[in-house]
Every structure is written in structure tokens, then in C-alpha cells.
Amino acid sequence: MKVNRSIEDINEKIRSGKAVVFTAEEIIDVIEEKGIAETAAQVDVVTTGTFGPMCSSGVFLNVGHPQPRIKLNEAFLNGVPAYAGIAAVDLYLGATSLPPADPANRNYPGDFLYGGGHVIEDLVDGKEIRLEATSYGTDCYPRKKIDTSFYLSEINEATLYNPRNAYQNYNVAVNLGDKTIYTYMGILKPNMGNANYSSAGQLSPLFNDPLLKTIGIGTRIFLGGGTGYVAWHGTQHNPSAERAENGTPKYPAATLALIGDLKQMKPKWLRGLNFLGYGATLQVGVGIPIPILNEEIMEFCAVRDEDIFAPIVDYNRGYPQREAGNLGLINYAELKSGMINIDGKKVPTASLSSYAGAREIAATLKSWIESGEFTLTVPAAGLPSVDAGIKLNTMPQRDPEEGEE
Amino acid sequence: MVKQKVVLRFPPNIVEQPTIYMLIKDFDLMVNILRADINPRKEGRLMMEISGEEANYQKAMTWLKKQGLSVMNLEQQIIWRSDRCTHCGACTVICPTAALNFERPDMVVRFEEDKCIVCELCLRACPARAMETLVDNSNFR
């Protein structure tokens, strides 16, 4: 390898406004024209993006103490329950949390019009948020009840902490049954009436660094319209999933836990969503810069939709019943064409992740880097990768009533 | 000549009158019915494309309103809030007429009003609630 750049070299260029940056979509044509070696010699950073529903998202809040003080025990933000099982006025509001009064799927399929994701969007949007909470009262925290309201700017901390984002690949969902089903992959019409996928493909962060050679703990990123960091590997992180020759996994694989200050984020990139018959969630905008340290990293960024494959999975029975197997693999170029062929049947496709959004995020991150305001960080530690021997577990199911064998 | 898609709403007392027959016979209009339903409260809703002479069309509309019907242009029924649309595309496989569709290769979603038949499937299918209706159609769902 002839190119051997350090993050510090790249940051020097960023600070002097001379860094050469392309998005993961733009770089494909550049590499096509100039080849890997020449492009690697010229390009410093490739930016990626993804903007999809990410249920494992939420925000830690410290709402400050009232007078007299309270230890929040049960707390609701705009009627949506927040987790209060941490310190007195700390809360965690998760994206899928629902008001106790939501009819959920009692009126199937439920609408789930307002949940945690919507509260997060409203918070970032600067709207007034009602806080209703109760407690049991202690000598140090005597208050038993509070009903007030606040704005994001008035509370101490609001830290977005998403335990699992940016999934490296995802299932393509179909319905083999004879009735419409309502899933977190959207509405699936009977007899394979449609196939829904959820990835930005060639623009997606973890497809451009498939073996996690540059992304690590402490990598600075675009998160929700502001800056954030990679905190850890995400939950259900499964780098051991089978991979193609280009390093991209053929199944859902690596994930990231992300963190950032909500106060500098934008509602455009943190959108409350409601999936009919499934629930509420949050659409999160994530963009990760890939430093082009050498030709190997450059080659990973050359990946295109036609070289990335995802499994087609039946959400009527196969997925919910956790049956092994799938209906074959399909690449993202075919998925994006709008129509795929499954066993001779033409099936229209739709996406849940916004490709237009992903492209805008990658372009925004690119402009931040070009303007010198966003520099790259050296990870404090790497993330477990293919050699970590990680095996995805399922839930142990044993009968607690029966004593130990 | 005019050609216009409209939505008629009938109060219960005139649901059973031969309104469409009158449009054809007395006003010399051509009528293409897109969708018709009557809700449990016996209110009727009729979506159709009307074409004919401008003067006749205007007279017919005045006559319909006099009969106690409400008339709205069909394009005003479904609103795509482009500011709320995330361009995910989830609606594109749900919309039966491809009024909501992807502009390829940009993967930007667009709403072509003139193809919309006000089936309202997108209202609940859009996870970002970017599709709205100004008219309360809930009794017809």
C-alpha cells in the first residue's frame, strides 16, 4: 500500500480547508474513473449517511429539582411514560414508549399516534413539554406530586443515547400469508404483495467500513442534525454474520450505540413515527465519516448497491416464529429499482429508510468537513469485529417454577 | 369544455335521489364514477370525473348545491405535507394508483394529485404523518 495517512494528517488538511471529501455515493464514479490507488492518493474522507426508523433510541434528561425536591417515581412527558428508575430527577424516555391510555392494538391495527419518538421530536423542536410525576416522598425528597411544563432549553441535560442504531444490513420483509399484516417493516400485503427493505445500501455507514477498521468508540459523527459520538457497539451486535467477499454482511450484522447532546440537534433529523399496527418509534439521521487511511479502506468505500445483498424474510410466520431460513438474497440495486423477482413472482418494493435523507446527511457532513468545522477523532478503542467470536443469543426459556435440575 | 374530478357529499335525505341521472339528462354532462360509498349514518360520498360544456358544468354545480349537496374538487381532499415527508417511500407500495411514487434514480417521493382517487390508504400508512385530509372522512373508513 502506498497511501498511509493518519487521522492527524487528515485533520491538518481539514483545518486548513484543503481536505478532499466525497460522499459514499459520489466516490463510486470517481473510483470507476481513476481506480482505487489514484483515488486513495487524492481523497481524505468519504462521508456516509442513513435516515431510518431506529426503535432502540431514546434520551436521558435531567429536569432539575422543584421546590421542595422530588424523587421521580412515575413520570410522564406529554402523557408518555419515561423511565424513572435512576437518580431523583433523571429520566430516560425511549422512542417506543406509549401512553397507558393508548388503545394500542385493541382496535387492530392501532394508530399509535403519539409515543416516545414524537415527544423527542417535539422536545428538539422547542415545544412545551408537560411533565406529570408522582413519588412516595422521602425525608430528603418530600414532594409527592408534580404537574408542570418545560422547554428543552430550560432543563439541565438532554443526552440522546441510542443503544442500537445504524444496523449493518437488514431483512427485506414480505408476507407469505393470505391477510395483510402490520409490522415494524411497514404494511405487508398478502401473498408477497410488496417487499419492504430498510437500508441506505451503498450510502449506509457500516457498508462502507464493513469490518469496522476505522469506526470505533469515540468516533465523531453526524447525529440527529448535530454532532454525536459512537459510544459502544450496539445491542444485538453480530459481526460474525456471514459475509460476501467485499466484506459486507449478507444478514443483519454489526450495530452501533450512539450518543450526543440533544440540545444541538434538529427535528428534521429526529422524527417521531407511528407504524400502523406496530407502534411508535423514532427516525434517526446518522452520518459517519470514513477516513481514507489507505487503499484498503478506499476499496471498502467503493461498494455499490449491486454488490450488497440482503435476505428476504417472511414476516407472516418465519420471522415471528423465529423459524430458520429465508427466501433467498437480493441486492440493493434491485430493491431500489422498485420491483424484484421472488421465485418468478414480480413484487413491488418500498423502503422505510429514506435514501434521499441519507444522501442529504452525507452531503451535509461533507460540507461540515470541507468548511473546517468538523474534524475527525481517533477512536479510543475498536469495536468487536469478525474475529471477536460473538454469537447472537436467544432468550433462555425455562420454567422458574421447576427447581434446578 | 371542462373536465374536473369532484367529490359530492349527500345528506341522508337525498342519498336515494337520482342525482347523477339528472346531471346527465338535464345538464348534458359526462360522468365517470371513481368511487361511491354510503356510511352507517346514511350519508353518501361520490367521487367522479365530470366533463362537458363550461356553462352546463357551472349550472350543474349550482343546482347540486341547491339540492343540499356539498361539492369539492377532488384535488383538495388529500394533502401531501412535503415539509413532513421524509421520502422513505413506504406509501408507494400502498397507494393503488401510484399517485405517490418514487422519482428514480433520485429516490425522491412525489405526489401526483391528478392520479389520487382519495382512497385514503396513505393517511394511516405514512409513518411520518405527512398525508393529511382537511375533510373528516372518518365515517367512511
Ligand code: SF4
Ligand atoms: S410514507 Fe409518508 S413520509 Fe414516507 S414517502 Fe410517503 S408521504 Fe413521505
Ligand code: SF4
Ligand atoms: S388517497 Fe389513495 S390514491 Fe390518493 S395518494 Fe393516498 S393512497 Fe394514493
